[in-house]
Amino acid sequence: MSRVDDLQKAAEEYRKQVAPDLPADLVTGIIETQISLSEEPVACARKIDALIEAHLGVEDQDD
Amino acid sequence: MIELQCLTVENFGPFQEQQSIDFGGQKGVYVVHGNNGHGKTSLLNACRWAFTGKTKNRRDQLINRAVVASSGQGPVVMRVSVAFTVDGIAYEVRRGLTREPGGQIKETLTLDEDGHVLGTSESKGRLQEILPAEIQQFFFFDGELMGQFESLLEEKSLAANELKDSIETVLGIPVLRDAGVTLSGLSSETTKALAKKGGADVKNKQIYQALKNLRKQEAALRATIKGSGESIKGSSSEISKLEKQMAESESTRALLTDRDKEIGKQGELVTGAETALNGLQENAATAWKALLNNRIADQIKDIKKRDAEISKSLEQKRHDGLVEKMKDEIAKTGICPICEEKHPKAKFGGNMSTNSDTEALSLELVGLQRQAATFQGLGTDSAQAQLHAAIQTDYDARNALEASKSKLRDIREKLKGVNEKDVGEIAKAYSNHATIRDTAVETKIKAEVSLDEVKTSIKTLEGKITDSGEGVSRLNKKVALLGELSNFFDTASDRYREDQKGRVEDAATKLFVSISQQDQYEKLRITENYGLEILHQDGKVEDMRSAGFEHIVAVSLIGALQETSPVKGPVVMDSPFGRLDREHGDRVIRMLPNLASQVLLLVQDRETTPEDIESALNAEDLVAQRRLRQVSAHETLIEPIKAGS
Numbered sequence: 001m002s003r004v005d006d007l008q009k010a011a012e013e014y015r016k017q018v019a020p021d022l023p024a025d026l027v028t029g030i031i032e033t034q035i036s037l038s039e040e041p042v043a044c045a046r047k048i049d050a051l052i053e054a055h056l057g058v059e060d061q062d063d
Numbered sequence: 064m065i066e067l068q069c070l071t072v073e074n075f076g077p078f079q080e081q082q083s084i085d086f087g088g089q090k091g092v093y094v095v096h097g098n099n100g101h102g103k104t105s106l107l108n109a110c111r112w113a114f115t116g117k118t119k120n121r122r123d124q125l126i127n128r129a130v131v132a133s134s135g136q137g138p139v140v141m142r143v144s145v146a147f148t149v150d151g152i153a154y155e156v157r158r159g160l161t162r163e164p165g166g167q168i169k170e171t172l173t174l175d176e177d178g179h180v181l182g183t184s185e186s187k188g189r190l191q192e193i194l195p196a197e198i199q200q201f202f203f204f205d206g207e208l209m210g211q212f213e214s215l216l217e218e219k220s221l222a223a224n225e226l227k228d229s230i231e232t233v234l235g236i237p238v239l240r241d242a243g244v245t246l247s248g249l250s251s252e253t254t255k256a257l258a259k260k261g262g263a264d265v266k267n268k269q270i271y272q273a274l275k276n277l278r279k280q281e282a283a284l285r286a287t288i289k290g291s292g293e294s295i296k297g298s299s300s301e302i303s304k305l306e307k308q309m310a311e312s313e314s315t316r317a318l319l320t321d322r323d324k325e326i327g328k329q330g331e332l333v334t335g336a337e338t339a340l341n342g343l344q345e346n347a348a349t350a351w352k353a354l355l356n357n358r359i360a361d362q363i364k365d366i367k368k369r370d371a372e373i374s375k376s377l378e379q380k381r382h383d384g385l386v387e388k389m390k391d392e393i394a395k396t397g398i399c400p401i402c403e404e405k406h407p408k409a410k411f412g413g414n415m416s417t418n419s420d421t422e423a424l425s426l427e428l429v430g431l432q433r434q435a436a437t438f439q440g441l442g443t444d445s446a447q448a449q450l451h452a453a454i455q456t457d458y459d460a461r462n463a464l465e466a467s468k469s470k471l472r473d474i475r476e477k478l479k480g481v482n483e484k485d486v487g488e489i490a491k492a493y494s495n496h497a498t499i500r501d502t503a504v505e506t507k508i509k510a511e512v513s514l515d516e517v518k519t520s521i522k523t524l525e526g527k528i529t530d531s532g533e534g535v536s537r538l539n540k541k542v543a544l545l546g547e548l549s550n551f552f553d554t555a556s557d558r559y560r561e562d563q564k565g566r567v568e569d570a571a572t573k574l575f576v577s578i579s580q581q582d583q584y585e586k587l588r589i590t591e592n593y594g595l596e597i598l599h600q601d602g603k604v605e606d607m608r609s610a611g612f613e614h615i616v617a618v619s620l621i622g623a624l625q626e627t628s629p630v631k632g633p634v635v636m637d638s639p640f641g642r643l644d645r646e647h648g649d650r651v652i653r654m655l656p657n658l659a660s661q662v663l664l665l666v667q668d669r670e671t672t673p674e675d676i677e678s679a680l681n682a683e684d685l686v687a688q689r690r691l692r693q694v695s696a697h698e699t700l701i702e703p704i705k706a707g708s
Contacts (some may be wrong), residue, residue, distance in 0.1 A: 006629035007235050010562070014555040022551055029550070034242040039191055045245050052249070052548075056541055 007031050026055050065194060065632030066090075067147035067661050068153075072112075074127040075141050076105030084663065084689065084701065086633075088148065091684045092655050092662045093295075095701070097691030102699040103665035104205070107637040110663070111203040113145040113156050115196040116187070122160055122168050129697035136164045149193055152177050155672050156190060179209060198233035200623050205637040209617040214593075223592055230593045234563040235629040236556060241554030254278060257538040270524050277521050283548065284514040291507035297591075298500035305493045307602040312486045319483065322474045325467055332464040339453070339460040346453040366435045373428045406616040415533035427447050563627055564589050571595055571616075571623035574657070578615050578650045587619065595620055610642045620653055622658040633661035634635040649679050656684040673704045 008028050015027050029051045037044035068088050073081040077100075084106065086093060087335060108125070118125060125143040139162040146155045147271045155175040160168055174186035200208055211226055229236060258271050306552045392400045399406050525539050537644045568589040575587050575597075584605070587595040593614050598607035606617070618639065625634065640648040648671060671679075673688050688704040 007238055007559075007627060010559055011239065011555050013549065014558055018554055019547060019551040022547060026216065026548070027551070030242050030246070030552070031238060034238050034245065036188075036192060038195075038238070038241065041245070045249060048242075050066055052541060052544060056544070057334075062128055 004035055005033050007035070023055060026051060064150060064660065065630075066148045067663070068148065069144075070106070070110060070560055070663075071142075071144045071146075072106070072109050073142045074130045074139065075109055075143050076127065077102040077693070077697055078105065078701070079130055079564060079698050081142075082701045086663075088660060089686045090656075090660045091686040092652075092664055092676075092680060093686040094664045094666065094673070094688045095691060096666055096668060096673060096688065096704070097699075098667055098693075100693040100696075101693045103667075103691065104637055104664070106665060107203055107205065109143045109637050110145065110570045110635050111199055113143045113158050114190060114194050114203075114226075115199045116158065116172070116190075117196055117199065122170065123162065126160055126162055127697060129695070131162060134162075137561065138163055154193070156186070183540040184494040194630060195232060197229055198628075198630060200229060201233050201621060201628070203635045204621065204639075206639065206641045209614055209639065209641075210232065212613070212617040213621055223594070227592050230624065231560070233624050233628045233630060234567070236559075236560050236563065238554055239556035239559050243549055243556055246545055246549035246552060250542060250549055253538060253542050253545055257535065257542055260535055260538060270527055274521060274524050277517055277524070281514065281517050281521065281546075283515060284510045286335060287510040288507055288514065289553065289557075291503040291510065294503035295500055295507065298496040298503065300591075301496045302493065302500060305489060305496065308489045309493055311601075312489055315478070315481050315486050316490065318474055318477055319486065322471065322478065325471045325474065329467045329471065331466070332467050336457070336460040336464050339457040343457045346450045349450075363435055366431045370428060370431050370435070373424050373431070377421065377424050377428065380424070384421075432629050444665040564593070566627040567593070567620070567623045568595075570626040571619040574619040574622045574654060575615060578618065578647065578654055579612065580650070587616065593620075611644060611647060614640075614642045615647060615651070618654075618658075622654070625659045632659070633663060635663040635665070637665045638667060638670065639664070649675065652676060656680070661686075 008031050010022060011027055011031055015022055015024060030048055033044055033047045033051065037047060066088055067086045069086065070084040071081060072078045072083075081255045084093060084095065095103065095106060107117055108120065112125070128141055131139050139163075140159060142159040144155060144157040144158065146153070148154065153175075154177075157171075157173045157175075159171045159201065161171070163170055172183050172186050174181045174189055190343075194202065254275075258275060352631075389400055390396075393406050397405055513529070525543070568587060571589070572586040575595075576584070583599055585600045585602075588598050588604075589595055595617065597608060597612070599605060621634070625631065640651065643651065652671060655664065673690075676688060677686065689701050690704050692700045692702050694700055
């Protein structure tokens with residue numbers, strides 16, 4: 001199991017326990033981004049922002 | 064998981080020609096034997112440099128000096144390459160230094176990923192992703208790192224803080240924590256954007272101002288809840304540590320309480336004994352009277368007898384006088400004064416006592432009564448009784464005092480060797496932590512109630528804004544989502560830290576028990592700083608750790624971090640048995656296959672020999688053994704081990 005998988009698995013457990021309403025794929029995407037862009041905080045923040053915007057976009061469409 | 068295939072060095076350190084350590088992807092232990100100066104540390108540095116670009120030496124010192132010297136003004140190229148796989152994907156990292164004719168050093172880096180060559184920047188990023196530089200020390204380490212682990216028990220040292228950060232990094236904790244920070248930053252940005260956009264609408268201005276204040280309150284309450292939670296956790300952890308000590312010292316504390324009570328009681332008993340003694344002395348002063356008691360009692364008895372006789376005589380005389388008087392009357396009148404009948408006149412004669420007899424008897428009676436009163440006034444009966452009572456009181460008081468002294472002696476005997484200050488401090492610390500915990504619980508509950516109220520208010524206000532304009536509703540949703548995500552990652556980070564610490568503790572204990580094989584040790588306990596305390600069977604912490612045991616604890620921690628970390632890979636150990644005796648060294652060797660899936664062990668003959676390695680490890684766990692043969696001061700060859708060499 002890779003480093004990302006390990007953390008994502010743990011985070012998914014916690015999400016189910018403490019914040020089941022949060023979208024699992026968003027949590028997973030944030031962890032992946034945080035690992036891959038850990039050395040570039042600005043790029044990391046922009047990419048996470050984009051993930052959230054994309055998620056809200058999907059929600060808007062659903063509405 | 065990172066798996067080594069092959070390490071190749073050329074003109075690196077004491078290695079001139081291209082030479083390799085070839086794992087061939089096998090799991091197990093690869094051992095390289097070599098004495099000081101033969102190049103063991105260079106092999107460790109080659110691995111570290113290839114993966115992270117970090118080295119403890121200056122870059123120009125990495126190039127083989129003999130090659131540099133023989134090249135004259137010509138260029139010299141040094142190369143290190145490591146072929147490895149990560150979860151089945153093949154990589155080869157190649158780092159090189161070229162010494163230009165002018166003496167300048169030029170560094171090159173390439174990374175092949177599954178047959179594709181990545182550019183320098185991408186290679187750096189990918190390597191950092193595969194094996195972050197901050198945690199390389201847990202994969203490529205020497206005795207120096209082992210020594211640093213001791214600092215983890217000194218909670219305030221700078222070295223401990225740095226190492227703690229590295230450990231948290233290897234355990235993957237900063238990923239979740241940093242995600243929380245990133246999300247919190249985005250939340251602030253979006254909140255500002257929302258205020259700007261919504262604030263333009265005059266109608267909503269007040270609502271945004273109120274929302275801003277509520278969000279500030281929300282953040283403050285969350286911080287309070289988090290702080291209280293940490294305080295509860297910290298104090299509970301201290302309380303659970305102290306509970307065992309409290310239980311152990313319970314009988315001692317009971318003895319100390321008894322002793323203090325007895326000391327107080329003894330003060331009262333001393334006063335009582337003094338009072339009793341004073342009473343005895345006072346009574347003794349009149350006690351001589353008791354000696355006359357019987358005689359005086361006889362005297363009083365005689366007096367009383369005489370008193371009775373005289374009283375009887377006086378009665379008789381008064382009776383006789385009355386009869387005489389009546390006779391005189393009858394003689395004079397012939398009429399009885401009582402029945403008033405006529406009686407023949409008669410002459411009565413008799414022994415009439417004289418008035419002087421009666422007076423004499425009366426006087427004697429008065430004298431006797433006065434004498435009796437004098438004797439009784441001496442109080443001999445009561446003096447004797449009081450003296451007896453005083454003697455008894457004094458006796459009882461002295462007995463009680465002696466009994467108390469004896470009890471106190473017994474208690475003090477039982478308390479011999481007890482450090483009263485320690486016992487007192489344990490109880491005091493327990494009480495302090497209990498107060499801190501109770502206060503924190505109360506604060507947390509209050510803050511949670513307030514947070515619910517604030518969240519409801521925010522929701523109500525947000526509901527009012529939703530209809531007010533395009534884009535605002537979307538920003539509102541985003542702020543709410545970011546807030547939830549940020550809080551989630553904060554919580555997840557805390558829980559992940561605790562879970563990982565528990566796993567490290569369990570894994571380290573397992574290794575420690577198998578290496579140390581000391582029955583009296585129960586387990587290792589991880590501290591807030593990731594230091595590991597050795598616990599005895601009785602729960603006490605070992606405070607006299609030998610250098611050898613420090614070493615075993617360090618090896619156990621490294622093994623535990625390997626097992627627990629989301630980053631798994633080979634371990635390269637340089638002279639790791641420095642402070643271990645042969646027996647414990649052999650146990651560590653036997654445990655190496657459990658430490659990581661691949662171990663490159665660099666050792667001196669003083670630490671272990673090829674024969675010892677062969678006897679300690681199963682054949683399937685031993686990949687190969689090599690020896691570093693020094694050809695000259697700047698040339699070493701990596702050679703297979705020959706039988707008997």
